[in-house]
Amino acid sequence: MNHPSYGKPKNRWPYFLLTYPAIMILLLFFVPLCIMFALSFFKRIQSAFFEPAFVFENYVRAFSTFFLQRIGVSLWVAAVAAFICLLIAFPFTFFLSRLRRSRQVPYLVLLISILSLSEVIIAFSWSLLLSKTSGISNLLVALKLLDAPVSWAPGFVAMLSALVYISLPLAIIVLYPSLSRLDVSLTEAATTLGASPIVSFFNVVLPNVRQALLTTFILVFIFVLGSYLIPQVLGRPEHWTLPVHITDQALLKSNMPLAAALAMLLLIASAGLSLLTLRLGRSQL
Amino acid sequence: MPNLIIQAISKRFGQTVALEDVSLTLPEAKLICFLGPSGCGKTTLLRLIAGLEQASSGKIFLGETELSAIAAHKRNIGMVFQSFALFPHLNVANNIAYGLKIRGVDKLTRLKRAEELLELVQLSGLGKRHISQLSGGQRQRIAMARALALEPDLFLLDEPLSALDAKLREAMQVELKLLQQRLGITTIVVTHDQQEAMTMADVIVVMGENRVQQIGAPLEIYHKPKNRFVADFIGSNNFIPALVKDTQSVSALGSIFEIALPKSLKVGAQVALSIRPEKLQLYSSEPPKSSKLAGTIKFIRDLGSTVETFVEVAGHELSVKGIQHLATGDKVWLSFDPADAVILEV
Amino acid sequence: MMILKRFFFSLVVLYLVAPLVIITGVSLNAQKRLFFPPQGLSLRWYFEFFSQAEWYLPALRSLSIAGLAALIAMSIALPLAYTVWRYDIKLARMLYFLGLAPFALPPVITALGALALWIVLQSFGKPYTVVLSHAAFLVTLPLATISLGLQSMNAESIEAATTLGADNSTVFRTIVFPYIRPYMMAGFVFAFVLSLNEYIIAFMVAGFTVETLPIKIFNSLRYGYTPVMASVSVIFFLLATLLFGLIGKFGDLPKLLGADSSSD
Numbered sequence: 001m002n003h004p005s006y007g008k009p010k011n012r013w014p015y016f017l018l019t020y021p022a023i024m025i026l027l028l029f030f031v032p033l034c035i036m037f038a039l040s041f042f043k044r045i046q047s048a049f050f051e052p053a054f055v056f057e058n059y060v061r062a063f064s065t066f067f068l069q070r071i072g073v074s075l076w077v078a079a080v081a082a083f084i085c086l087l088i089a090f091p092f093t094f095f096l097s098r099l100r101r102s103r104q105v106p107y108l109v110l111l112i113s114i115l116s117l118s119e120v121i122i123a124f125s126w127s128l129l130l131s132k133t134s135g136i137s138n139l140l141v142a143l144k145l146l147d148a149p150v151s152w153a154p155g156f157v158a159m160l161s162a163l164v165y166i167s168l169p170l171a172i173i174v175l176y177p178s179l180s181r182l183d184v185s186l187t188e189a190a191t192t193l194g195a196s197p198i199v200s201f202f203n204v205v206l207p208n209v210r211q212a213l214l215t216t217f218i219l220v221f222i223f224v225l226g227s228y229l230i231p232q233v234l235g236r237p238e239h240w241t242l243p244v245h246i247t248d249q250a251l252l253k254s255n256m257p258l259a260a261a262l263a264m265l266l267l268i269a270s271a272g273l274s275l276l277t278l279r280l281g282r283s284q285l
Numbered sequence: 286m287p288n289l290i291i292q293a294i295s296k297r298f299g300q301t302v303a304l305e306d307v308s309l310t311l312p313e314a315k316l317i318c319f320l321g322p323s324g325c326g327k328t329t330l331l332r333l334i335a336g337l338e339q340a341s342s343g344k345i346f347l348g349e350t351e352l353s354a355i356a357a358h359k360r361n362i363g364m365v366f367q368s369f370a371l372f373p374h375l376n377v378a379n380n381i382a383y384g385l386k387i388r389g390v391d392k393l394t395r396l397k398r399a400e401e402l403l404e405l406v407q408l409s410g411l412g413k414r415h416i417s418q419l420s421g422g423q424r425q426r427i428a429m430a431r432a433l434a435l436e437p438d439l440f441l442l443d444e445p446l447s448a449l450d451a452k453l454r455e456a457m458q459v460e461l462k463l464l465q466q467r468l469g470i471t472t473i474v475v476t477h478d479q480q481e482a483m484t485m486a487d488v489i490v491v492m493g494e495n496r497v498q499q500i501g502a503p504l505e506i507y508h509k510p511k512n513r514f515v516a517d518f519i520g521s522n523n524f525i526p527a528l529v530k531d532t533q534s535v536s537a538l539g540s541i542f543e544i545a546l547p548k549s550l551k552v553g554a555q556v557a558l559s560i561r562p563e564k565l566q567l568y569s570s571e572p573p574k575s576s577k578l579a580g581t582i583k584f585i586r587d588l589g590s591t592v593e594t595f596v597e598v599a600g601h602e603l604s605v606k607g608i609q610h611l612a613t614g615d616k617v618w619l620s621f622d623p624a625d626a627v628i629l630e631v
Numbered sequence: 632m633m634i635l636k637r638f639f640f641s642l643v644v645l646y647l648v649a650p651l652v653i654i655t656g657v658s659l660n661a662q663k664r665l666f667f668p669p670q671g672l673s674l675r676w677y678f679e680f681f682s683q684a685e686w687y688l689p690a691l692r693s694l695s696i697a698g699l700a701a702l703i704a705m706s707i708a709l710p711l712a713y714t715v716w717r718y719d720i721k722l723a724r725m726l727y728f729l730g731l732a733p734f735a736l737p738p739v740i741t742a743l744g745a746l747a748l749w750i751v752l753q754s755f756g757k758p759y760t761v762v763l764s765h766a767a768f769l770v771t772l773p774l775a776t777i778s779l780g781l782q783s784m785n786a787e788s789i790e791a792a793t794t795l796g797a798d799n800s801t802v803f804r805t806i807v808f809p810y811i812r813p814y815m816m817a818g819f820v821f822a823f824v825l826s827l828n829e830y831i832i833a834f835m836v837a838g839f840t841v842e843t844l845p846i847k848i849f850n851s852l853r854y855g856y857t858p859v860m861a862s863v864s865v866i867f868f869l870l871a872t873l874l875f876g877l878i879g880k881f882g883d884l885p886k887l888l889g890a891d892s893s894s895d
Contacts, residue, residue, distance in 0.1 A: 030729055
C-alpha cells in the first residue's frame with residue numbers, strides 16, 4: 001500500500017475521527033448480529049414476538065428434515081446457478097477485457113446497471129419474458145419454430161435462468177480485474193509458439209486465473225443463496241431458497257427465534273465461504 | 286533461409302497511422318535492428334511480422350512464402366517480449382518446452398530439448414525453478430531459450446534488454462550477437478538504444494515518423510546519414526545552415542567550404558552542413574587553412590575520457606569533442622576535413 | 632474463430648438485454664394488458680406513474696431514503712477509510728472489515744438483524760429505520776471506492792505538501808479531499824442506486840408501514856399486474872444507466888472496477 005507517513009497516531013485526533021463510524025457500524029451492523037444470535041436461543045410466544053430464554057429448540061427445528069431439505073435445495077440451486085454463471089462469465093469477461101478501454105465502458109455501464117437493478121424488477125421482467133402473452137415463445141411462433149405461445153414460468157429452468165441472469169453481472173465484475181490485469185503478451189507468446197487461440201485460452205489463460213475463478217464461484221454462490229424474490233416469482237414452492245423461509249418465519253409466522261436460528265446457519269455457511277475467498281486471495285500474492 | 290520481404294505495408298489503428306507504406310528487403314541469417322524513437326512504429330512492424338497485428342495494407346514474404354497470409358500461430362517464429370511474458374504457472378523447463386508440447390512432442394524429448402536450450406543460454410540445471418525465483422537477466426535468457434526451442438525461421442526480439450540494468454545490458458548485447466552468429470538465424474531486434482544497435486547489428490533500419498528513414502550497415506548509417514532525421518537521431522551532430530555557391534562549394538557562417546555536393550542541389554539552395562563533434566578541429570591560434578570558422582568558447586564539459594567544448598560562431602553554437610584544455614571566453618578557430626561533412630537538404 | 636467469439640459475445644449481450652427489451656415494449660402498450668410486441672404505442676403508463684399517488688409517493692419515498700442512506704453511508708465511510716489508510720490503528724482495521732462484511736453475506740441476514748434491532752429498540756416500522764439500516768448495509772460501497780482512491784494516490788504529492796508547510800488537516804483539505812472526490816461521488820452513486828433498488832431489508836424493517844417502490848412493485852406483482860410496473864422498471868433502469876454512464880464518461884470506470892491503470 002501507498003501510505004504517506006503511515007504509523008501509530010501521535011495524538012487523539014484519529015480516535016476522535018473513528019468514534020462516529022464506530023458507533024454507526026457497531027450499532028447498525030454488529031449489535032444486530034449479536035441480538036440475532038441471542039434471539040436464536042429465545043423462546044417464541046404467541047402474543048408478542050419472543051421471550052428471553054436459553055433453549056435449543058429453534059436449532060432442533062432448523063435441523064429437522066423439512067428445513068434440512070430446504071437447505072439442501074438452496075445449496076443445490078446456488079451451486080448449479082453459480083456453475084452455469086461462471087461458464088458464461090469467464091469467456092465473456094475475457095473477451096470484454098481484451099476490448100479497447102473506451103469500448104469496454106458501455107458494457108460495464110450496462111453490467112452495473114443490471115447488477116444494481118432490484119431483484120423485484122428482474123423477477124418481473126423474466127416473468128414477462130417467459131409468459132404466454134408477452135414472452136419469447138411469441139417470437140418462436142413468429143419464426144414458425146413453435147405452434148402456439150406457451151408459458152414457461154414458474155419452473156426450475158425459469159428460476160435458474162433468472163438467477164443466472166442476476167448473478168452474471170456480478171461474476172463478470174468480480175472476474176474483470178484479474179482478467180484485465182493478465183498480461184496480454186502471455187497469450188501472444190503462446191501464439192508465437194504455435195498455440196491457437198483456443199489452446200492458449202485453456203493452457204495459458206485458465207491456469208493463471210484459477211484462483212480468481214474459484215473466488216468468483218464462491219461469491220456468486222453466496223449471492224444466489226441470498227436470492228429471495230426470484231424463487232418466489234419464478235420457482236415453485238419446492239424450489240424456495242432459505243431466505244424465503246427465513247422471511248416467512250419472521251414476518252408471516254411471527255417466529256423470530258426460528259428465523260434467527262436459520263439465519264445463523266446461513267451466516268455461518270456464508271461467512272465461512274467468504275473467509276475462504278479471503279484466504280485464497282491472500283495465498284495468491 | 287530466404288530473405289524477408291516487406292512490401293508496401295501500412296498500418297492504422299483507428300485514426301492513428303502507425304506505419305506508412307513501408308517496404309524493406311532484409312537479408313537472411315543476419316542480425317537486423319529496428320532503431321527509432323518511441324512511437325515510430327518499430328514495434329508495430331515487428332508485431333506485423335510475427336502476425337500479432339494485421340496490416341491495413343501490404344504483404345510480407347519470407348522468400349516465396351507469403352507470411353502475411355498465414356495465421357500467427359502457424360508462422361514458426363520465435364519471439365521475445367519486452368516483459369518476457371514467461372508463463373507464471375509453468376516452471377522453467379515447461380516454459381521452454383511449451384511450443385513442443387503444443388506440437389505433441391513426447392515428454393522425454395521435450396525435457397531433453399529444454400536441457401539443451403538451458404545449456405545454450407548458460408543456465409543448465411535451472412529447469413525445475415519457478416519463474417518467480419529467477420532474476421531479470423535469467424528471465425531474459427529463458428525467454429530467448431523458449432523462443433529458440435522450435436528452431437524458428439525468424440527470431441524476433443522486442444526491446445529485449447530494456448528491463449535489465451546498464452551493466453548487464455551491455456554484456457547481454459555481446460552475448461546475443463554471439464548467439465545469433467552461432468545459430469545463423471535471421472534475427473530482428475527492436476530497440477530505441479543506438480549504442481545497442483551499433484553493437485549488435487549487421488544491418489540497421491532507422492525508423493522515424495512512421496516510415497523507414499534509412500537502411501544500411503551501422504557505420505554507413507553513422508557516417509553517411511541520408512537525411513536530417515537520421516543525422517540527428519544517430520549520435521550527436523552539429524548542423525550549420527549553408528548556401529550552395531556552385532557545384533562544389535557552399536558558404537556557411539561567413540566562410541566558403543569546398544565539398545562534394547549531390548547533383549540534385551541547385552545553386553542558391555538552402556542546405557544544412559552536418560559535421561560530427563569529434564570531426565571538428567579546435568585551434569587556439571589562427572591555423573594556416575583557407576576554410577575555417579572563428580568563435581569564442583561558451584562552455585566546457587570535461588567528461589574524463591573526452592572534453593566537449595561549446596564554441597559560439599556567428600551566433601551559432603557548435604560542439605567539439607577532443608582533449609584540448611582551453612578556458613571559457615577564449616577566442617578559437619575551427620576547421621574540418623570536407624570529406625567528413627555531409628550536406629543535407631532542408 | 633473470430634466469428635465464433637463475436638457470436639458468443641453477442642449472444643451473452645442479447646441475454647443481458649432481452650428482459651430489458653421486453654419490459655420496455657410492454658411499458659409502451661396502449662392497452663391495459665401486458666403484451667409484447669406492444670399493441671399500439673403510447674406513453675400513458677409513464678404518465679400514470681407520474682400522476683397516480685399510489686405510484687409516485689413510493690417513488691419519492693424511495694428517492695429520499697436512498698439519498699439520505701447514501702449520504703450517511705458516505706459520512707461513515709470517509710473518516711474510516713481515511714484513518715485506515717493513514718494510521719496504524721487496530722480498531723480502524725477491525726471496523727473496516729466489519730464495514731465490508733455486509734456485502735459478503737446474504738442480505739436476508741442483515742435484514743433479519745435489522746428487524747431484531749428495531750424491535751428491541753421499539754422503533755419497528757418507523758421510516759428512519761429503513762434509512763439507517765440501508766446506510767449500514769451500503770457503507771461497503773463508498774468504503775471500497777474511497778479506499779481505492781486513497782491507495783492510488785501518489786504519496787509524494789502529500790510529502791511535497793508537507794514540505795511546503797501544510798499540516799495534516801490542510802493536507803486533507805487541499806490535497807487528499809480534491810483527489811478522492813470523484814471516488815466519493817462514485818461510492819455515493821453506487822450506494823444511492825442500490826438503496827433505491829433494495830427490497831428485503833426495507834421489507835423486513837418497515838414493509839408494512841413504509842412502502843418503497845420495490846415493495847410496491849412486488850405487491851402489484853402479487854395482486855394484479857399493471858403496465859405501470861413495466862414503466863417504473865424502465866425508469867429505474869434508465870436512471871441507473873444515466874448515473875453509471877456519467878461515471879463512465881467523466882471517470883475511469885475500468886480502473887474503478889479494478890483494471891490496471893496503466894494499459895491503453
